[in-house]
Amino acid sequence: MNEAAKRGTYSSHRVRQRQRILDAAEKLFDEHGIDRVSIAEIVNGAGIRPSTLYEYFSNKDDIVWAIVADVFADGAERAKKAMDAAATALDKITALLEFMAEGFTQSPSKIRFMAQFDSMYARQWSPERLLSLEAQVSPGGLEYFSTLVRAGIADGTLRPDLDPELTMHAVINAVIGAQRRLASLGRRVEMEYGQPVDRLFRETIRILLLGMRAPAPPSEVKRKNSPSSGKRKKR
Amino acid sequence: MNEAAKRGTYSSHRVRQRQRILDAAEKLFDEHGIDRVSIAEIVNGAGIRPSTLYEYFSNKDDIVWAIVADVFADGAERAKKAMDAAATALDKITALLEFMAEGFTQSPSKIRFMAQFDSMYARQWSPERLLSLEAQVSPGGLEYFSTLVRAGIADGTLRPDLDPELTMHAVINAVIGAQRRLASLGRRVEMEYGQPVDRLFRETIRILLLGMRAPAPPSEVKRKNSPSSGKRKKR
Amino acid sequence: MNEAAKRGTYSSHRVRQRQRILDAAEKLFDEHGIDRVSIAEIVNGAGIRPSTLYEYFSNKDDIVWAIVADVFADGAERAKKAMDAAATALDKITALLEFMAEGFTQSPSKIRFMAQFDSMYARQWSPERLLSLEAQVSPGGLEYFSTLVRAGIADGTLRPDLDPELTMHAVINAVIGAQRRLASLGRRVEMEYGQPVDRLFRETIRILLLGMRAPAPPSEVKRKNSPSSGKRKKR
Amino acid sequence: MNEAAKRGTYSSHRVRQRQRILDAAEKLFDEHGIDRVSIAEIVNGAGIRPSTLYEYFSNKDDIVWAIVADVFADGAERAKKAMDAAATALDKITALLEFMAEGFTQSPSKIRFMAQFDSMYARQWSPERLLSLEAQVSPGGLEYFSTLVRAGIADGTLRPDLDPELTMHAVINAVIGAQRRLASLGRRVEMEYGQPVDRLFRETIRILLLGMRAPAPPSEVKRKNSPSSGKRKKR
DNA sequence: AATGAATGAGACTTCATTCAT
DNA sequence: GATGAATGAAGTCTCATTCAT
Numbered sequence: 014m015n016e017a018a019k020r021g022t023y024s025s026h027r028v029r030q031r032q033r034i035l036d037a038a039e040k041l042f043d044e045h046g047i048d049r050v051s052i053a054e055i056v057n058g059a060g061i062r063p064s065t066l067y068e069y070f071s072n073k074d075d076i077v078w079a080i081v082a083d084v085f086a087d088g089a090e091r092a093k094k095a096m097d098a099a100a101t102a103l104d105k106i107t108a109l110l111e112f113m114a115e116g117f118t119q120s121p122s123k124i125r126f127m128a129q130f131d132s133m134y135a136r137q138w139s140p141e142r143l144l145s146l147e148a149q150v151s152p153g154g155l156e157y158f159s160t161l162v163r164a165g166i167a168d169g170t171l172r173p174d175l176d177p178e179l180t181m182h183a184v185i186n187a188v189i190g191a192q193r194r195l196a197s198l199g200r201r202v203e204m205e206y207g208q209p210v211d212r213l214f215r216e217t218i219r220i221l222l223l224g225m226r227a228p229a230p231p232s233e234v235k236r237k238n239s240p241s242s243g244k245r246k247k248r
Numbered sequence: 249m250n251e252a253a254k255r256g257t258y259s260s261h262r263v264r265q266r267q268r269i270l271d272a273a274e275k276l277f278d279e280h281g282i283d284r285v286s287i288a289e290i291v292n293g294a295g296i297r298p299s300t301l302y303e304y305f306s307n308k309d310d311i312v313w314a315i316v317a318d319v320f321a322d323g324a325e326r327a328k329k330a331m332d333a334a335a336t337a338l339d340k341i342t343a344l345l346e347f348m349a350e351g352f353t354q355s356p357s358k359i360r361f362m363a364q365f366d367s368m369y370a371r372q373w374s375p376e377r378l379l380s381l382e383a384q385v386s387p388g389g390l391e392y393f394s395t396l397v398r399a400g401i402a403d404g405t406l407r408p409d410l411d412p413e414l415t416m417h418a419v420i421n422a423v424i425g426a427q428r429r430l431a432s433l434g435r436r437v438e439m440e441y442g443q444p445v446d447r448l449f450r451e452t453i454r455i456l457l458l459g460m461r462a463p464a465p466p467s468e469v470k471r472k473n474s475p476s477s478g479k480r481k482k483r
Numbered sequence: 484m485n486e487a488a489k490r491g492t493y494s495s496h497r498v499r500q501r502q503r504i505l506d507a508a509e510k511l512f513d514e515h516g517i518d519r520v521s522i523a524e525i526v527n528g529a530g531i532r533p534s535t536l537y538e539y540f541s542n543k544d545d546i547v548w549a550i551v552a553d554v555f556a557d558g559a560e561r562a563k564k565a566m567d568a569a570a571t572a573l574d575k576i577t578a579l580l581e582f583m584a585e586g587f588t589q590s591p592s593k594i595r596f597m598a599q600f601d602s603m604y605a606r607q608w609s610p611e612r613l614l615s616l617e618a619q620v621s622p623g624g625l626e627y628f629s630t631l632v633r634a635g636i637a638d639g640t641l642r643p644d645l646d647p648e649l650t651m652h653a654v655i656n657a658v659i660g661a662q663r664r665l666a667s668l669g670r671r672v673e674m675e676y677g678q679p680v681d682r683l684f685r686e687t688i689r690i691l692l693l694g695m696r697a698p699a700p701p702s703e704v705k706r707k708n709s710p711s712s713g714k715r716k717k718r
Numbered sequence: 719m720n721e722a723a724k725r726g727t728y729s730s731h732r733v734r735q736r737q738r739i740l741d742a743a744e745k746l747f748d749e750h751g752i753d754r755v756s757i758a759e760i761v762n763g764a765g766i767r768p769s770t771l772y773e774y775f776s777n778k779d780d781i782v783w784a785i786v787a788d789v790f791a792d793g794a795e796r797a798k799k800a801m802d803a804a805a806t807a808l809d810k811i812t813a814l815l816e817f818m819a820e821g822f823t824q825s826p827s828k829i830r831f832m833a834q835f836d837s838m839y840a841r842q843w844s845p846e847r848l849l850s851l852e853a854q855v856s857p858g859g860l861e862y863f864s865t866l867v868r869a870g871i872a873d874g875t876l877r878p879d880l881d882p883e884l885t886m887h888a889v890i891n892a893v894i895g896a897q898r899r900l901a902s903l904g905r906r907v908e909m910e911y912g913q914p915v916d917r918l919f920r921e922t923i924r925i926l927l928l929g930m931r932a933p934a935p936p937s938e939v940k941r942k943n944s945p946s947s948g949k950r951k952k953r
Numbered sequence: 954a955a956t957g958a959a960t961g962a963g964a965c966t967t968c969a970t971t972c973a974t
Numbered sequence: 975g976a977t978g979a980a981t982g983a984a985g986t987c988t989c990a991t992t993c994a995t
Binding site (some may be wrong): 046047048049066125128129131132133136139143176179180182183184186187188189190191192193194195197198201202206207208212213214216217219220221222223224225228229230 | 280281282283284360363364366367368369372378387390411413414415417418419421422423424425426427428429430432433436437443447448449451452454455456457458459460463465
């Protein structure tokens with residue numbers, strides 16, 4: 014037990030130190046850009062000596078990667094929960110996008126980090142590593158999106174002419190893209206657009222949801238589902 | 249005249265050399281990421297000696313910036329032309345987004361470059377410099393977007409509940425974000441989503457347009473289905 | 484008694500641990516070269532933690548030195564035994580060189596180790612330490628060699644024109660040199676020379692012995708020379 | 719011509735700088751051992767700054783390698799010349815070994831360097847690179863050795879029972895091994911053996927030549943012993 | 954206009970070692 | 975006896991940039 018306690022202490026110390034490094038790194042990556050942050054700066058920010066850092070991470074990529082993993086792990090779990098609570102397909106989608114809007118408000122720095130990651134690292138990093146992480150974020154993989162769209166068409170909450178294999182993928186990509194761009198450009202956009210970024214983001218979501226939602230049955234339309242079936246041909 | 253001819257030659261030579269450098273840099277930036285490309289590599293790619301590069305650019309930022317300016321200049325002008333040809337507000341917006349879809353297909357490397365630029369540089373570079381360039385891209389500045397939305401509401405092609413100060417800004421941001429993300433992730437996304445990236449991008453645009461478009465007027469909708477089928481062709 | 488038992492256990496444990504370290508080190512030294520092996524690698528190979536190593540050795544030199552001592556101790560004793568069994572001086576010398584040929588076949592890694600040691604360390608290490616060890620290897624010191632040559636000249640088995648103060652020293656040096664070089668270059672030599680290294684080594688010994696041996700006595704020798712030359716060929 | 723002159727100047731400057739680096743390195747390698755010499759020390763010895771060194775060599779291995787190439791190039795050419803002058807096979811071999819004895823006296827540091835190289839680097843360096851260099855040192859490759867032995871047996875200067883595919887290879891290896899060991903151990907051996915190293919080396923050669931030489935022809939040997947004693951004087 | 958040569962500054966990383974537990 | 979944690983010191987190498995020619 015003494016032994017265990019000791020281990021516990023050691024171990025929690027290790028975890029804490031590790032986190033200090035990650036926190037320092039994340040902050041600096043956000044401030045200066047991943048590739049412009051030197052090990053020396055991270056070490057400085059974490060209040061340790063360079064050689065100590067190498068007891069925890071074997072290089073900068075390792076650190077970047079650990080942050081990515083954190084971000085993914087964090088998001089995936091909470092997104093799932095948010096969606097499970099909703100009833101109709103449209104509600105589920107709305108919940109998911111809402112969840113992203115909240116994430117946006119609460120931790121823009123994580124989103125900026127991911128923006129950097131995508132634009133810089135995606136090309137040079139092992140696809141396998143990335144895919145294994147991404148598998149977590151969309152619960153049940155991408156097929157879940159297809160299922161969602163089909164369910165929405167069936168329950169009448171989504172436009173019948175959506176493509177189950179395409180639409181949600183496109184929408185999610187747009188939302189992520191919009192989110193990251195807003196987070197990256199930050200105050201700059203606010204000044205330029207004269208709007209708080211999260212209003213912009215919520216408007217993006219609103220338009221997208223409007224675009225997916227089944228058209229309101231115009232008074233008597235309910236019965237006359239026919240026009241919507243006409244639109245279906247499009248696809 | 250001899251003098252003038254010399255100057256002429258000299259000058260065109262200068263221009264050519266400069267372009268060789270920019271081309272080499274752009275290629276490398278796209279392949280390895282802006283911050284991972286050294287002056288030495290650019291110099292190598294351009295087939296000149298390091299000291300020569302400094303006769304044309306005073307540092308790497310200068311080069312990056314020159315490329316940004318090129319991209320902006322290119323886009324702005326052609327986008328304007330595309331929009332001028334369209335009649336209704338919705339058509340103008342559609343034309344603009346279509347134009348972006350084409351740019352996406354034709355020069356994904358430029359888009360990837362801008363993705364890097366946004367996520368890495370936007371924060372640390374002089375806002376003035378950036379704003380002055382961005383002013384060019386949206387002809388007439390952002391107010392043009394507001395005007396467009398107002399016109400669309402007036403001519404009945406856009407939903408009346410759109411916010412002129414917000415919607416188009418949000419939509420454009422989403423489109424740019426989606427575009428850059430798709431370009432950055434490139435083949436990776438294709439494999440993951442099982443869809444060619446430009447189909448994804450066009451679906452994004454379709455949903456956004458559906459979200460902005462005025463709902464078919466309730467009572468007479470049945471009859472007026474024809475115009476909507478007209479719009480369908482565009483896609 | 485409990486105390487004593489403990490000590491006994493403790494001590495044998497210590498010895499075993501020490502040997503594990505030496506074994507790991509020797510293997511690594513042979514694979515990568517003494518100066519290219521880090522403490523970390525040794526520690527790793529021995530399955531202990533760095534700080535533990537310092538309970539047994541105070542630095543890498545200490546380890547190298549311990550291995551040298553082992554090699555010396557091992558060789559000296561067995562060489563002596565081999566020589567004692569032989570009768571004439573020539574037989575003794577032959578026995579010594581044979582002994583080296585066997586060592587060559589049996590533990591080339593030890594020989595490679597000594598090759599490294601000579602070329603790298605000899606210069607920078609305390610001569611005293613080295614001499615004290617080398618004293619062991621040639622039983623009775625170098626004077627023994629002189630004695631041997633004189634005995635050989637006297638008993639007619641060695642050429643009379645050999646220099647007792649020189650020849651054996653030169654021969655031993657050549658044998659050791661040849662041995663180490665062959666061991667170091669290993670397979671490389673085999674490929675290059677198209678001969679197994681130990682055939683090469685034995686040929687070296689044969690030539691050296693031929694060079695030292697007294698020429699066959701002229702007059703009646705002719706007849707007796709044939710059998711001996713026949714035997715010679717076998718080797 | 720002005721251009722050419724300029725180039726000439728530049729170029730010779732480059733060559734001189736390069737040589738300064740190599741000289742400094744060689745000296746240090748000999749004093750402290752290749753792996754114990756840092757770039758900083760070489761740079762210091764050559765009177766340049768670290769970054770300048772990298773304009774001439776891309777790392778330490780490159781430097782080591784350049785020295786090896788020099789040693790090889792140097793030796794090969796002169797050895798060839800020495801042998802060409804001799805008549806009989808035995809004379810050629812004698813000339814070759816003599817040549818090595820001279821090299822030993824004149825540039826022991828180069829030999830020590832090669833000793834280090836063999837024992838440390840041989841294992842880890844590209845065999846191809848090494849073989850391509852070694853091809854130069856033994857003119858006509860190793861087949862030359864076989865030819866030499868056959869010629870010697872034919873012209874009666876070498877023992878008839880030598881193995882053309884083996885003997886010379888073994889002898890050369892022994893000579894090189896002896897040479898390197900003596901050079902490496904240097905003064906240490908002199909003190910220990912009480913003999914100047916080059917006397918030891920020449921004795922080695924003498925014994926080896928005696929071992930290879932055809933025995934004096936039987937019948938008239940007694941009388942013809944004088945010539946052999948004459949040969950002895952040569953030494 | 955071009956470039957050969959040099960270099961200061963600094964980046965990342967390894968390593969042997971210590972010490973408290 | 976073993977070891978987790980930390981670290982000073984050093985090592986190799988890269989890079990942007992300058993300057994004389």
